Amino acid sequence: MAGRIRDEDIAEVREKARIDDIINEYVTLRPAGGGSLKGLCPFHDEKSPSFNVNPSRGFYHCFGCGEGGDVINFLMKIDGLNFGEVVERLADKYGVVLRREDEGTGAPERPKGPSRRRLVEAHKIAQEFYAEQLSTPDALVARQFLAERGFDQAAAEMFGIGFAPRDGHALDRHLKGRGFSRDELNAGGLIGQSGYDRFRGRLLWPIRESNGETIGFGARRLFDDDRVEAKYLNTSETPIYKKSQVLYGIDLARREIGRTSQAVIVEGYTDVMACHLAGVPTAVATCGTAFGDDHARVLRRFLVDRDGAQGEVIFTFDGDAAGQKAAIRAFGGDQNFASQTYVAVEPRGLDPCDLRIKDGDEAVRGLVDARIPLYRFVLANVVGKYDLDRADGRVDALREGARLVSSIRDKSKVDAFARELAGMVGADPDDARAEVRRAANRRPAPSGTAPAATETARPDLPSVGDPRFEKERETLMLVIQHPMNIGRLTTELHADSFTHPVLRTIWTLVEQAGGIAAGVGDPAWAAKLRDAAPDPATASTVSALAVAPLKKEPDAAYFTQYLLRLQEGGMSRRIDDLRSRLQRTSPEDPSYITMFGELAALENERRGLLDRLAGPA
Known part of the structure; x- marks a missing residue:
């Protein structure tokens, strides 16, 4: 069993991985005097930069939220990796050979499993291979699928779209010919244990990190004889792909998100394409999972408030029950952003891709422009279930709306939402506030809750800055x-x-x-x-x-x-x-x-x- 990485190798990784170079991939840093750099913290929303990086010390610290550490701590925090994973990633990037010590004898042992560098390289070559296959006769159905949705060859090239040959072994042969082993292809989720291409016979979208590295694929079913009945098939969890932490299109949208301080969250790959081509280049989508806290953290790295004005996060949902459920879930994570959150719903239930096909690019831009505050949309859906012409209906609407309002974590928003709820139901604002307080008192406290910060746990302790x-x-x-x-x-x-x-x-x-x-x-x-x-x-x-x-x-x-x-x-x-x-x-x-x-x-x-x-x- 592999033991710990040698201390001297970890030290070499720390020495070669300049903290300012690494953090600059996530945060825009500017000189702050005295050899330090400053930027907006990626770990919490702020309007004035309090995130400091000292390259000569190899350390960072945010004077706003208290996060800090060296380059390894930074990547552990921002990418959700453990210590060993970060060291291996940096070692691959900077050409450091890692040695491990056997826990029993102290003898060096090679790390087990393929390196991140090899997995990323395999995905890069796979994406290029799939893109080439899109122009073959076998991919006619794939090209027709794209054309029917208004996507031409230039759009396919822009998004790196490809096609997986139907014989199931073409990618395996191609990557083995480039020197990759079966273990590497299995670990990366490209090839199944049986040796078949996991995405054979499907249209593929490469899923990339913000730096442009391909780490996975989303695949659309095209043929009736496809043994996998799921319409969309995504890369499974791998050492480099965590679906809760990736956003499709972030590599193309990140700069515009930072420039405009706006992010548009859509539901699918074709919706992202439609938005970008229609003039909404800030669109991104989750990959086979609901938008969650980890996705919010990814966006926060790039979403910057400008000139004192709050930015915008705009969700697009269908108007059906599933869309309303998704909106309520998004409302629960609303406090992840200092930015204002909105929802854009097409009255006929069309998603951005279908809307572009039916009404053109201007209609997609108009959908985003017609956004409404998320909390208003969610509360309206809750209240709309009741007959407000009846007294008991108003009471029930107020109670359910109050439970929703009491559930938000950002308590500074509670009073405003309570007033909004009162206006929708036709109740007195004081009655709405009282109902929200009752709902909050009935809500059980999470088990194992600990103080959020040491200052809270030790109120008698004076500030270190005194x-x-x-x-x-x-x-x-x-x-x-x-x-x-x-x-x-x-x-x-x-x-x-x-x-x-x-x-x-x-x-x-x-x-x-x-x-x-x-x-x-x-x-x-x-x-x-x-x-x-x-x-x-x-x-x-x-x-x-x-x-x-x-x-x-x-x-x-x-x-x-x-x-x-x-x-x-x-x-x-x-x-x-x-x-x-x-x-x-x-x-x-x-x-x-x-x-x-x-x-x-x-x-x-x-x-x-x-x-x-x-x-x-």
């Missing part, structure tokens, strides 16, 4: 950012030098890691401290200290001043403690003389520190 802790904070910034320079000057530094519990814990982590000397020349120094943190508040503070700008470019005098000030503060506290004990001790007590001597020595030492802080006369 001016009282400036000396402690700045000293630890030097310890994390400049271990080589400050390490020579910290012989008098100890845990008691820090009064804030979180900062004291960080110093303890430094000591447990081998002291400041252990950080000299180690590019993963800050990451090791963060990884060892016992709680989220400490981990977040480590990342904040790693990227926070110093007051000026540090030199020897700067280091010395902060350390002396911190030592003087600790010495003053010890002096105050001794004075207090002396006041409570009788002069006849044998310990009195000893404490008095300690006090005199400490005061003399403190005067020496103050003289050094004052500098030459």
